[in-house]
Amino acid sequence: MRHAHPVAVVRAAEAAVMARLPAGTLMQRAAAALAAVAGRLLRRRVGRVYGARVGILVGSGDNGGDALFAGARLARAGARVVAVPLGARVHAGGRDALTDAGGSFGSAADLADVDLVLDGIVGIGGRPGLRPEAVAALRRVPADATVVAVDVPSGVDPDTGEVCGTAVRADVTVTFGAFKPGLLIDPGAEHAGRIEYVDIGLGPFLPTPWLTVLDDEDLPARLPRLARTADKYQRGVLGVVAGSPRYTGAAVLTVGGALRTGIGMVRFVGAAEPADRVRARWPEAVVTVLPDDARDVAAAGRVQAWVVGPGLEPDDVGHALVAQVLAMPVPVVVDAGGLAVLAADRSLLDGRRAPTVLTPHAGELARLLRMPPGGRRDIEEHRLAFARRAADEFGATVLLKGTTTCVASPSGLVRVNPTGTPVLATAGSGDVLSGVIGALLAGGLSAFDAASVGAYLHGLAAQLVSGPAGRPISATDLWAALPDAIPGRPDSREW
Ligand SMILES: NC(=O)C1=CN([C@@H]2O[C@H](COP(=O)(O)OP(=O)(O)OC[C@H]3O[C@@H](n4cnc5c(N)ncnc54)[C@H](O)[C@@H]3O)[C@@H](O)[C@H]2O)[C@@H](O)CC1
Ligand SMILES: Nc1ncnc2c1ncn2[C@@H]1O[C@H](COP(=O)(O)OP(=O)(O)O)[C@@H](O)[C@H]1O
Ligand SMILES: [K+]
CATH class of the missing domain: 3.40.50.10260 (YjeF N-terminal domain)
Structure with missing residues (x-):
């Protein structure tokens, strides 16, 4: 390190x-x-x-x-x-x-x-x-x-x-x-x-x-331990609330990111249209279709962590979904549409005790912090200071995306991600990232480790698939590369 x-x-x-x-x-x-x-x-x-x-x-x-x-x-x-x-x-x-x-x-x-x-x-x-x-x-x-x-x-x-x-x-x-x-x-x-x-x-x-900055050798000890006797529930179950009739792909991308990081199970919870897509692409996901008024997310079953927000519309239904997820006493990753809901109603974080990871890019953070026009640029130029300020203000781990991803904890620690590559600047790669972080949280990592290790693996997967020449990739390419980005060292993983 x-x-x-x-x-x-x-x-x-x-x-x-x-x-x-x-x-x-x-x-x-x-x-x-x-x-x-x-x-x-x-x-x-x-x-x-x-x-x-x-x-x-x-x-x-x-x-x-x-x-x-x-x-x-x-x-x-x-x-x-x-x-x-x-x-x-x-x-x-x-x-x-x-x-x-x-x-x-x-x-x-x-x-x-x-x-x-x-x-x-x-x-x-x-x-x-x-x-x-x-x-x-x-x-x-x-x-x-x-x-x-x-x-x-x-x-x-x-x-x-x-x-x-x-x-x-x-x-x-x-x-x-x-x-x-x-x-x-x-x-x-x-x-x-x-x-x-x-x-x-x-x-x-x-x-x-x-x-701090993580290096390759820091990773094995920071990955979820895979006990020889583990069953799928012990490995961890991630709940994903993502997608909307308009943005169906985000749900598929997020679920794929989680499954390819290694996890006991993914429970997908959402509207009929993204749910059908998830089922078709990922038969291994357990899918619950919600009624139109989005009641009762928790009825989908127990999970160790949630991801909420990729592809979600910040309307009444989106608000109801984010509110239900944040009310549950397990770690939550809030991304994309979920961040838009939070920007409009920051009270949803009130009273939360379980860890929360927010994954904004600079534009989303400017809205969360209610900055005047030009806020996005200000954040891009002062990434470290704004990531720390947001972590402090929201009492959450904040992963500020972009050219150098910075992960800040509410206690003031920061990890800067060294594996980022501009080929990641492609639609949907953030959805995959939220799935990766969710899987690590469900596997028992702290919010700070899950976010920083998640960003590291996400960047490494992009490097592996795009190669030294920086060949262009699309977000779904990251699925295939994720298992190769995850170091498997028998001695650290209790095989
Ligand atoms: N302090 C130490 O023990 C050591 C310091 N070392 C070197 O010393 C450096 C720090 O030296 P200094 O404290 O003398 O500071 P610097 O050499 O970094 O700069 C100070 C001088 O530059 C001028 N200056 C400041 N901003 C300027 C700007 N924007 N444009 C033009 N001039 C500007 C100031 O008027 C001042 O005279 C370190 O970065 C390192 O390279 C190394 O020798 C290792 C040991
Ligand atoms: N220039 C860049 N260098 C490195 N990583 C980048 C760069 N631009 C974007 N990224 C990364 O790409 C991902 C894009 O995520 P996001 O903005 O949420 O896109 P989307 O919502 O379309 O999925 C983030 O992980 C971000 O850090
Ligand atoms: K210099």
Whole structure:
């Protein structure tokens, strides 16, 4: 699992480590690692470091210092290094090291033929937005040069991933001591490129993180345990209230997502038209057709969790369905039409004790939070903050969909999903996701694990089926890929 820490926490840890070490030690650790990564990239690009051309964009702080010391190491290895100062000052030690090693200082015009650029404009001390001279220098960097951001791509807010105006777009970001939230969340994540984490010894001084990213190896221990003696009820039963005469496909997609994640049983409850479709596609689902007034969802039988909302119309019938489901003392995933019902009547969450997972995209969250026009954009630019705010306000786990899916718990924890891919931006893929999360909830996972593991598996399934070239997929393709996305490790699953 990867952890991220905000700037204030990183600074405090750095101060604690620096108090125990000779001055400059941390910067030398950072610069050595940075030079190693840059050297590797140069060898891949031009075959060697000797004679390669390196540009350094140097701001006035320690971020520029890191870049200059790394540049000195590259110059000693024979690279032709030119530094372009962009601030009022230049880190004095770094400046001397570079010139002693044979590097030079120049202007933005000297960047015209560089193979690789180190972005040392600003790091964790940067305020969002770059100054005009930095923007002008960036324009002089050849389009095909390899760009390596030092600690953070300059212009990206390290705590939030926000970008205001121009920001560096890096191929690789070499980050020191801890991941910063802004490297993991779009738009910052997109600017960071591949992230190389460098351990500079802050670990013992960092607190328990509130922001984490799951990795493949975290999954087996976080999946429902499949006991050798399990029967279908012990594995878990999911109730699905989805679809309407107008949106029949959502019901089929959601049920498919749940069945393919692995579950004891799915009970589908809905109107005649989606019910017929579900029965036809998924004979294994147990289907209850509701009368037109949608009374008595609970009569369908006992379940360990519900999904309510995909393809539901937010009319009186939709309201009655969501109200009945949320009144039951089991975990519930609310998606799509269910979120529209909630946006109009937030009192449906009053008095709920069992866990609730809300799965809005930015537009749905803007309506849930009753934001003025433009709210959707605001959310997309501040994804982390809004996911946390919504989780706090609704007392629910909130999975904010989109380019970087963020899962926030009411206790303030966040997991950022690393497996998302834009091929998922296709109608119906969200319906499949709600089924996946529902199955994990019914299997006994906590709301936070079910939502974050669900997003992880959903993204991985999309990657598997679409392949490295990002071939287009449709939502039903995810069904076939889901079992392959779920790691089966006998030792962790009690076979
Ligand atoms: N503190 C430490 O122990 C370590 C810090 N390291 C490096 O030091 C960096 C932090 O250094 P600093 O605290 O000096 O801060 P930065 O170098 O990130 O930036 C601060 C300087 O940039 C200027 N600035 C801020 N926003 C700007 C903007 N939008 N456009 C142009 N200039 C802007 C400020 O006036 C200030 O002079 C880290 O990101 C990392 O690269 C590493 O050497 C590892 C150890
Ligand atoms: N650019 C993107 N990168 C990664 N994932 C994306 C992107 N755009 C959308 N997604 C994912 O695709 C799914 C779309 O869900 P949703 O908006 O509910 O669509 P629908 O309602 O049509 O099923 C979500 O899981 C979302 O996070
Ligand atoms: K930087």
